Amino acid sequence: MPEIEPLPLASLTTLQTGAAPTRMIDAHTTAELVDALREVWADGDEWLVLGGGSNLFVGDEPFEGTVIRVLTSGIEKLPSPHEGRTRLRVQAGHNWDDLVAFTVAEGLAGVEAMSGIPGTVGAAPVQNVGAYGQEIQETLVEVEWIDEATGDVTVAAASELGLGFRTSVLKHHYGDVPQRRAVILSVTLDLAEVGDAGRKVQGAQLRRALQLEGDDPVPLAWVRDQILATRAAKGMLLNPADADTHSAGSFFQNAIVSEAFARTLPPECPRWPVTPDLDAVTVIPLERFDGYVPAPVPVQKDVKVSAAWLIEQAGIRKGFALPRSRASISTKHALALTNRGGATAEEVAELARFVQGRVQAEFGLVLQPEPVLVGVAL
Structure with missing residues (x-):
């Protein structure tokens, strides 16, 4: 089970934040991965499994536990x-x-x-x-x-x-x-x-x-x-030379809301049904049919609405950054929060909170983060 000198998580995550953890293990085979996990769990240590680091937002303080890098392939x-x-x-x-x-x-x-x-x-x-x-x-x-x-x-x-x-x-x-x-x-x-x-x-x-x-x-x-x-x-294809790709992908999830809430949003807000809108079919056995067909029961359906549209309509444009911050909205995609070079996790978090606040004030909806947050809070 190869234990290595811990690397800064900023070098292993696409958002490029995070200090080196207390301990780091590289698992190149399934057997190594299983052994590492069983050992860490038996010791009761804090643990974090790391793959490509693309859906992870890590805080500035060192992770006090073991990071296990999953390097298996095939x-x-x-x-x-x-x-x-x-x-x-x-x-x-x-x-x-x-x-x-x-x-x-x-x-x-x-x-x-x-x-x-x-x-x-x-x-x-x-x-x-x-x-x-x-x-x-x-x-x-x-x-x-x-x-x-x-x-x-x-x-x-x-x-x-x-x-x-x-x-x-x-x-x-x-x-x-x-x-x-x-x-x-x-x-x-x-x-x-x-x-x-x-x-x-x-x-x-x-x-x-x-x-x-x-x-x-x-x-x-x-x-x-x-x-x-x-x-x-859209800056969603990893490219070391393009700062717009130094992100965790879409930072906020497209919101899932009720049909009733969706109707409170401007009609031009993009939306999609979460489930297919199928015609209901009522089957009544012939021996029990008395000539009465019950009225269909209305079903409240959920709707997915565009978080990117809500962000831009709340007045936050592509490329927006707070004063003196090294974090910004991507210049290509309103959903991506990017690290323009050396941004701390707190700078990214501050921008995320600002976006959440503007969207909530404008539309009454709190956007939820999509990445896994480790040692950082919004």
């Missing part, structure tokens, strides 16, 4: 019980975008719209990563994980993860603790075999992003190229 092709599909079992430390590139090269569809998302495969189910209407829960079959309470390694079906909009039972929500204290070791996906011909793009959000009008199949490689170009234009 993709295993497996048969699927479903005709025309293939399963991939992927190690938790494998780079997510490298996995997407692999699936596109193999003609396997299901994650191509998530091209360019930074981070590792093991972190993807933790917050149910997604982009342009595609989410990992659509292809996730199961995960192999190790439980802190028992130290046992088991396999859990996707249905056990409590997957929702950018959440799961494993996620550390701001101000709360995860429902399940466990670490993912591997992830298994079930993907459609489409080959070079590609497939029809169904989702409205993805079709808009790709500017598609017809229903002809499009190659997966073309979809990937278009998504990568779109993300790069």
Whole structure:
């Protein structure tokens, strides 16, 4: 189990904040990862598992515990019980975008719209990563994980993860603790075999992003190229030379609100239904039909609204920074809080609080942070 000289977390996270922790372990194999976790848990130490560091906001004070870097990698092709599909079992430390590139090269569809998302495969189910209407829960079959309470390694079906909009039972929500204290070791996906011909793009959000009008199949490689170009234009594709990419991605979640609350927002605020709006069908057995058909019961549906739109309409423009601060809103995307070079975690937090306050004052809505916060508070 290779213990190394602790590195500053600012050098290992995309937001570039955080001091060196007390202790650091590099786990290059699943066995090393399991051994490290069991040892730390047995000692009762504070611990933090670190993958790509792309969805993490770390405070300025040193983390007083052990940081375990997940550096495992590997993709295993497996048969699927479903005709025309293939399963991939992927190690938790494998780079997510490298996995997407692999699936596109193999003609396997299901994650191509998530091209360019930074981070590792093991972190993807933790917050149910997604982009342009595609989410990992659509292809996730199961995960192999190790439980802190028992130290046992088991396999859990996707249905056990409590997957929702950018959440799961494993996620550390701001101000709360995860429902399940466990670490993912591997992830298994079930993907459609489409080959070079590609497939029809169904989702409205993805079709808009790709500017598609017809229903002809499009190659997966073309979809990937278009998504990568779109993300790069928004500063959401990691580039050491571009300070707009020195961020934790989207810092605030698109808000999930009730239909009633959504109606209080300006009509031009972008919004999307969280669940499909299906026509209700009432089935009454013929032997019990008395000629009366009950009126349908109204169901309150949730709506997802654009956090980026709310931020800009609250008067915070791209590139905005507080006086004398080295943190700013990205010049390309209103949802990204960026480190322009040497910004402290407190400078980023101060900007985040300012954004939250302006949006709440203007629209009565408190935006919630998307990254996991370690040693920092908003």
